[in-house]
Amino acid sequence: MKIDAVVNTLSRLVAFDTVSSNSNIELIQWVADRLAEHGIEAMVQPGSEPGKANLFATIGPAGIPGVMLAGHSDVVPVAGQQWTSDPFTLTARDSRLYGRGSADMKGFIACVLEMAPRFAAAKLVQPVHIALSYNEETNMDGMRVLAKYLAQSPVRPAACVIGEPTSMQVVVANKGAAIFRCRVQGFSVHSSLRDQGVSAVEVAAEIICYVNRLQERLLGAGRNDGFEFPHTSVHVGRIEGGTAHNITARECTFLLEIRALPGVQAAQLLAEIRNHCEQVLLPPLLRISEECAIEFETIADTPGLDETGNQALADAFMPLCGCPDRHRVSFGTEGGILQEIGVPTIVCGPGEIRVAHQPDEYVETAQLEACMEFLESLCQRLETTPCA
Numbered sequence: 001m002k003i004d005a006v007v008n009t010l011s012r013l014v015a016f017d018t019v020s021s022n023s024n025i026e027l028i029q030w031v032a033d034r035l036a037e038h039g040i041e042a043m044v045q046p047g048s049e050p051g052k053a054n055l056f057a058t059i060g061p062a063g064i065p066g067v068m069l070a071g072h073s074d075v076v077p078v079a080g081q082q083w084t085s086d087p088f089t090l091t092a093r094d095s096r097l098y099g100r101g102s103a104d105m106k107g108f109i110a111c112v113l114e115m116a117p118r119f120a121a122a123k124l125v126q127p128v129h130i131a132l133s134y135n136e137e138t139n140m141d142g143m144r145v146l147a148k149y150l151a152q153s154p155v156r157p158a159a160c161v162i163g164e165p166t167s168m169q170v171v172v173a174n175k176g177a178a179i180f181r182c183r184v185q186g187f188s189v190h191s192s193l194r195d196q197g198v199s200a201v202e203v204a205a206e207i208i209c210y211v212n213r214l215q216e217r218l219l220g221a222g223r224n225d226g227f228e229f230p231h232t233s234v235h236v237g238r239i240e241g242g243t244a245h246n247i248t249a250r251e252c253t254f255l256l257e258i259r260a261l262p263g264v265q266a267a268q269l270l271a272e273i274r275n276h277c278e279q280v281l282l283p284p285l286l287r288i289s290e291e292c293a294i295e296f297e298t299i300a301d302t303p304g305l306d307e308t309g310n311q312a313l314a315d316a317f318m319p320l321c322g323c324p325d326r327h328r329v330s331f332g333t334e335g336g337i338l339q340e341i342g343v344p345t346i347v348c349g350p351g352e353i354r355v356a357h358q359p360d361e362y363v364e365t366a367q368l369e370a371c372m373e374f375l376e377s378l379c380q381r382l383e384t385t386p387c388a
């Protein structure tokens with residue numbers, strides 16, 4: 001077991017400050033150079049914005065659909081968080097390795113890189129692909145760009161494992177993750193003349209009440225008991241608007257989040273909300289001022305991972321990572337995007353999701369060891385039998 005080497009690689013990866021708002025190019029180039037040292041050629045794919053790139057590499061026989069091991073290179077911000085040690089310096093305390101991204105999800109990437117020479121030396125009957133993406137923590141653009149490329153490739157991967165932290169359990173389904181910004185424009189007057197003005201704050205409150213009623217309805221609409229909260233959730237987490245107690249607010253914005261059960265379209269729920277705004281809320285406001293408006297902007301909309309279609313893959317992988325049963329999680333992953341291009345996908349990686357995004361994020365050394373054992377089992381399996 002080369003766990004010291006894995007820890008060393010992880011410390012290099014953590015040292016790249018790849019918070020989603022920053023460039024990830026240095027990390028990607030470092031990985032590409034490292035793979036090149038082992039004779040593995042990697043494609044660095046430019047992203048949809050400057051300073052961003054994906055990486056895609058194939059190890060093993062060319063021209064055959066392989067098993068893709070995927071990880072996102074970006075991490076969430078540390079601003080405003082109280083860390084015991086520098087978040088970008090991997091620090092060992094007890095049996096834990098602390099650092100931003102140690103669990104989510106540079107730990108998995110470190111294991112995959114450490115196994116790459118082993119994969120390269122093995123006589124694989126089915127290739128392994130390594131995929132690194134950007135912006136997973138914001139709008140998932142990186143995987144969208146990569147998925148577009150893969151969908152047009154002559155040989156697209158046969159299956160994918162995304163190494164998000166699941167404590168090495170096999171996850172077969174996750175909810176979608178959609179974020180919308182609603183901007184209400186009212187009409188400003190002195191509040192003593194309130195009948196001549198429109199408070200954007202009050203209109204936003206009406207929309208949010210409608211969102212709450214929608215949630216009530218969704219409780220009766222369908223459930224999937226595999227999830228801790230077994231329904232689609234709609235939630236308003238941030239609101240901003242108004243200037244003073246005696247001025248009807250000209251502007252109010254809020255963020256609406258929809259975590260849709262697999263198979264439920266967030267955009268369709270948004271269409272319902274929008275329809276209510278246009279048909280019911282807006283007409284009386286426009287009679288007061290033509291300036292009034294209610295607009296919705298999509299910040300992110302990622303489909304859920306649906307377990308129909310990945311059962312055979314789960315069956316193949318559960319023995320490899322010693323996981324006795326299938327799990328479902330409520331956090332978003334890039335899995336739904338890959339499923340859309342016909343690549344069966346499961347989620348399985350080292351570390352715990354509850355420490356992800358938190359101050360003092362850590363991964364247990366034992367989790368990295370378990371991940372290395374899993375990758376070794378995968379390698380041995382691929383020396384004899386394809387996985388998908």
Ligand SMILES: [Zn+2]
Nearest residue numbers: 072104105164
């Ligand atoms: Zn993640």
